[in-house]
Amino acid sequence: MKDLSEMYIPTYDDVLEAHERIKPYIHRTPVLTSSYLNELTGAELFFKCENFQKAGAFKVRGASNAVFGLSDEKAQIGVATHSSGNHALSLSYAAGRRGIPVTVVMPRTAPQAKKDAVRGYGGTIVECEPSTSSREAVFAEVVARSGADFVHPYNDPRVIAGQATCSLEFNEQVEGLDAMVAPIGGGGMISGTCLTLSNIAPQIKVYAAEPLNADDAARSFRAGHIIADDAPDTIADGLKVPLKDLTWHFVKTHVTDVLTATEEEIVAAMRLTWQRMKIVMEPSCAPPLATILKNKELFRGKRVGVIITGGNVDLDKLPWMQR
Structure with a gap:
């Protein structure tokens, strides 16, 4: 792996270039709301639905x-x-x-x-x-x-600049957000979110959400350096990978906190979204809502953006069918 000093750190200009480059190949995904989930959390939640994206995911x-x-x-x-x-x-x-x-x-x-x-x-x-x-x-x-x-899944400046277009759209679609919550595995989406918001809406606090069973980002955040797990076991299969130098740069510089959820809390949040919002999302998308439900006092009364990162699930192996 290259040292950060050898890597190009993407800029907001790269985000704007990416936005124009990829327009013909992606969807501008919708933002949905749920009065039930607003009541349940005490916050005003806005869900950016990348589960409706081409190929079914923000990536x-x-x-x-x-x-x-x-x-x-x-x-x-x-x-x-x-x-x-x-x-x-x-x-x-x-x-x-x-x-x-x-x-x-x-x-x-x-x-x-x-x-x-x-x-x-x-x-x-x-x-x-x-x-x-x-x-x-x-x-x-x-x-x-x-x-x-x-093309690295996340530790690549081209990839981070592309992922950053999600929050660029989100900020155009919803005004006055106080916070943004997104899942974290390797950190590509969170890095892109930090890159965009630190330039155009620095008042918005960025929170990362991850499984307690794969909490290397939370432990890294507390320790002040990367702690990598080799093979964590979690139902959120997209969040098993560790941070790398480039994504760690954005996490340590711009993220307000890294919040965690148990496997049971992740499954409950996933099921709740399916039931109440009538949309398909995968387990790796559920930690943001799970952590908001777990930390209601942190988000109560706030306008909170939530990025639903993907909807590629095996319909024959839904987690509540297995347990």
């Missing part, structure tokens, strides 16, 4: 920015990444739209629905064991063989 923003920002010469060789799911299928979608090859290293335990989507978009899957170390080792072999351009 198509960063993937599209990276793919369509490549020179023709680099694009011909193709792109590659490692991902538990949503970045994999998002990069496959973007590469398919540009007509270039894409190879994805995925944990063998990744949801079948996400594997099927990757293949459906034309991606080639190479499986690895469900740990960060196995994922990165197998991926190194793939890139050495193909020479493909590595």
